[in-house]
Amino acid sequence: MASLRLAGLRKNFGSVNIIKGVDLEIEDGEFVVFVGPSGCGKSTLLRMIAGLEDISGGDLYIGGRLCNDIPPRERGIAMVFQSYALYPHMTVHENMGFGLSLNKTPKAELDARVREAARILKMEHLLDRKPSQLSGGQRQRVAIGRAIVRKPAVFLFDEPLSNLDAALRVDMRMELAKLHRDLGATMIYVTHDQVEAMTLADKIVVLDGGLVQQVGSPMELYKNPANKFVAGFIGAPKMNFLAVKVQAAHGGTATVASEEISPIPVRGKGFDSGDSAWLGIRPQYLKPGRAADGEGGICGKIVLIERLGTETIVAIETRANERVVASIPVDMELAFDDNAEFLFNPSAAHLFA
Structure with missing residues (x-):
């Protein structure tokens, strides 16, 4: 060898x-x-x-x-x-x-x-x-x-x-x-x-x-992608990317928000207040439910449902015409054109330039 x-x-x-x-x-x-x-x-x-x-x-x-x-x-x-x-x-x-x-x-x-x-x-x-x-x-x-x-x-x-x-x-x-x-x-x-x-x-x-x-190792790339390209290429379904604005930045944390997302702190280095950025959220980290304080929330209309047995893939379209995909490990009562809301822990999100 x-x-x-x-x-x-x-x-x-x-x-x-x-x-x-x-x-x-x-x-x-x-x-x-x-x-x-x-x-x-x-x-x-x-x-x-x-x-x-x-x-x-x-x-x-x-x-x-x-x-x-x-x-x-x-x-x-x-x-x-x-x-x-x-x-x-x-x-x-x-x-x-x-x-x-x-x-x-x-x-x-x-x-x-x-x-x-x-x-x-x-x-x-x-x-x-x-x-x-x-x-x-x-x-x-x-x-x-x-x-x-x-x-x-x-x-x-x-x-x-x-x-x-x-x-x-x-x-x-x-x-x-x-x-x-x-x-x-x-x-x-x-x-x-x-x-x-x-x-x-x-x-x-x-x-x-x-x-x-x-x-890097498979899980290194999955958990800590170096850039938006790697984040979108590694993982299935691929990572969601939502356009956000940086409202404040200090050390390794940036507070971001958008039309769909209330201000939340996420990990992100090298950003300044006023910067445009992409918030990355893996479909597996989105859960059905209403976001509480300290959590991120995304609402939209259901445009896709794929029932795969062990999981259900759901896609929603937000008011900003952004498509967000969630991987839910249970079979829920869902229907096309219904409104749905998903929450996520900001610590599981990524921020990319």
């Missing part, structure tokens, strides 16, 4: 800057997830680590070795793509061992490595089948097994579950988490799905516009 260090990494396509200077430390054995919207540069950054894209600037170290100009096959990495890329005329055994056969690995060692990978992935009974005889989840496991047999220092995954249906994605997430525990390997995983990021990662790297917005 190996650690990685990215120092000022940049990637340009002509005059277009895609990766704009990324500094990142990945420890040996960590499961790190790159997450962000389409076009943020996460797959490009992964391909730079793999050696499939040239580095325009900065340095990449894998296991302490400068790898800017090292060919992909000599970097000690294995990559699993969104596409399974299996040879249809080969068996599972032959597909998993193909890379080793190209390297002229002795037959006995090749067979032992393939069978060990099959044991880890619980697919010993599939070794003689062809890809056409496998389900989507089984084909993805073959692609992962092909990476395992190489015994790489670093595993790279580029949105490997996006071709699977919802139920299979849940199953494969559990398998990948178990694989990481069993191998203790350094893994870097790219996804646009923040649920995958939250459930798999030891450390999440949130990217937007070719820049790192925040790095």
Whole structure:
């Protein structure tokens, strides 16, 4: 296994800057997830680590070795793509061992490595089948097994579950988490799905516009987002943002208010009286009821009801035409166009510029 260090990494396509200077430390054995919207540069950054894209600037170290100009096959990495890329005329055994056969690995060692990978992935009974005889989840496991047999220092995954249906994605997430525990390997995983990021990662790297917005554990990012982008991207349903005015600010606390919200004190540094700001409230922190002194309250007309069994998602539209979503852990008597009121504890709210 190996650690990685990215120092000022940049990637340009002509005059277009895609990766704009990324500094990142990945420890040996960590499961790190790159997450962000389409076009943020996460797959490009992964391909730079793999050696499939040239580095325009900065340095990449894998296991302490400068790898800017090292060919992909000599970097000690294995990559699993969104596409399974299996040879249809080969068996599972032959597909998993193909890379080793190209390297002229002795037959006995090749067979032992393939069978060990099959044991880890619980697919010993599939070794003689062809890809056409496998389900989507089984084909993805073959692609992962092909990476395992190489015994790489670093595993790279580029949105490997996006071709699977919802139920299979849940199953494969559990398998990948178990694989990481069993191998203790350094893994870097790219996804646009923040649920995958939250459930798999030891450390999440949130990217937007070719820049790192925040790095931290899943709950660090959930509880203490560095900016409005991270706050809105991490968490489902996404955080509500309401336009407010700062009425007073002292130390790390700002008193804010709006047409909908009575003055309340919230955490917020770097604000001055009169500033415009965004008040962020997670849907899970909104509760039905009338706000008392010291609590925040939001009223509006119900425009959406989604009953999901364990929770009900309710959206209201305020008088200021702002939409607010609440996640309620009970089934209530609700109807479209009814007026509803939700309260929240100001200590659970966030303030963003």
